[in-house]
Amino acid sequence: MTTIKPTAQHQVLDPCLLGRPVHLLHIFAAQLRDDLAQAMRLNMSRRYWGGFQVDDVVFGRLEGGEQIGRWLSFAAPSGNIGFSLERKVLLSVLNFRYGRNKNDSKVEGNSAAAAVDESAVRVTATEERLAVVLGQQLAGTLAGRIELNLPAIDKAAPAEGDEFKPAAGAHPPKGTWIVTVTVSDVDSGATGRFWFSLDKALMASVLRGLMPARELNKKGGKNQGPLAQRLQVGLHGRLVSKEVPLGSLFDLRVGDIIPVSLHRADVLLDDSRLFTAAVTEHKGKLCLTSFEDVE
Template identity: 40%
Template sequence: MLDPRTLGRPMHLLGAFAERFGADVSELLRQGLNRRYAIGLQVDGTGMRQRQHNEEPVRWNVYACPSGRIGMAVPRALVLKLLLYRYGGGEAAPVEPGAVAVTASEERLATRLGQQLALALARRIDAGLPPVGVAAEPALADPAVPFHSESALPTGLWQLNLTLVEADSGQRHELRFSLDDGCMHRLLDRLGRGRTLAREGAATPGLPLASRLKLRLTARLVQQRLPLGAILDLQPGSVLPIPQPTAVVLVKDSPLFSASVAEHKGRLWLTAFQDL
């Protein structure tokens, strides 16, 4: 069914946005959990879609941000695994979520992890997708994303899913993010802004390639062969007679031109270039 609210909006960029956010989460894991616990979590898949009515219910932690609310569902199996690593039992067999009761430590860890991920998503929403070749806009200050509430329902119609996989065990975990109407409006506005910047950058006439490409030229003024005895006889003040020099102009070690050498006001100049 066609949603009239999506007409004219950059919906086709949502997949690219999810991939960019996946890269953000990969860096967050590298600097955080993977470095601290050596758990080896990797982002193995991303996607963004409208939620289905027959989806399995999960518990959502809801975080407030300047543009709306972000729902965060962290799988309990991942939280329990992180608790094992925190208390030195990371190599033990995974704990079945249904076999243990929920503890205060588990709830605190789930809330804090969800807040870190919700903050990363709020940052990416504000940044959008800066187009290649166009200077990025100045970074905004980190938005505040305080914990708001728990909910049995997602905050909005749109969900962003990330699949994490443990490098050693291969165990997979799916993170779910739910965006309310305010967050989706902000996201689509930022994606549309990036598209506008890309068009403006493409429409701006640039300098021709010959004016933008810079090469370092080397001029070889003279190359002369001497017998070994003549070299050994050289003394300070010795003069080597050379003919009127013709320089060879090189880029790195590749000769491109020959040029005549002229003197003007005590300086040597190259002139009369000829292709080699």
């Protein structure tokens, strides 16, 4: 009797990611977590977030079956950031910010309150405006971290006007890079999530910011032209040489003239004679032209 063993699962490699520091994304995630936590503690942001804290930040890719709620899109300096916030988190922030519950009655204290029954609360214009405000704050923090990590030569020029102007966004397609941020309210213990989606340009910037310096130098060299065009050497021009007897050299006096004829000059690299060149005058300077290889 033959026993059939289950086939081992294997990871399918994405050729677009080969040679790119995807294994270092956890470093960016840790940096972004600290940035978001700091941004939510600022006085301006605490009016919204209250006792919320950032628990985790994780990179992943959409597999196609996920159904995340309403998406907004924000234009960053070097790409577009999608943003979606769980409605239960948005309602908790709404309660903390405006001090109202689902029945529009006052909530005691300034806590973000316990979880709200989303189905019992209709969507209001205030809720939609708040989602835009929070999206602008958080997307700006993400864009700032991406720009901060980039080498100086790759930093995007500041955009004119409001670079985080919101727009309605569609659900990202399969394969899109997603940053999932988990938050919790210290007082109530309620947890929730919000998401960023990164387009190809922004994801390329994230990975480039994580690339080791030696790799950046190596890749930067690809755009500098052939080695023969970048390698600089020092050439010396010998305009004239003349052999004279040693006795004649000792007989020279001040004012004596050594007759020479100026023909083609020798061009040397160190002590090696590579070319001959014609000597011409241009704007009061002697120049070498009409180079010929030395046979």
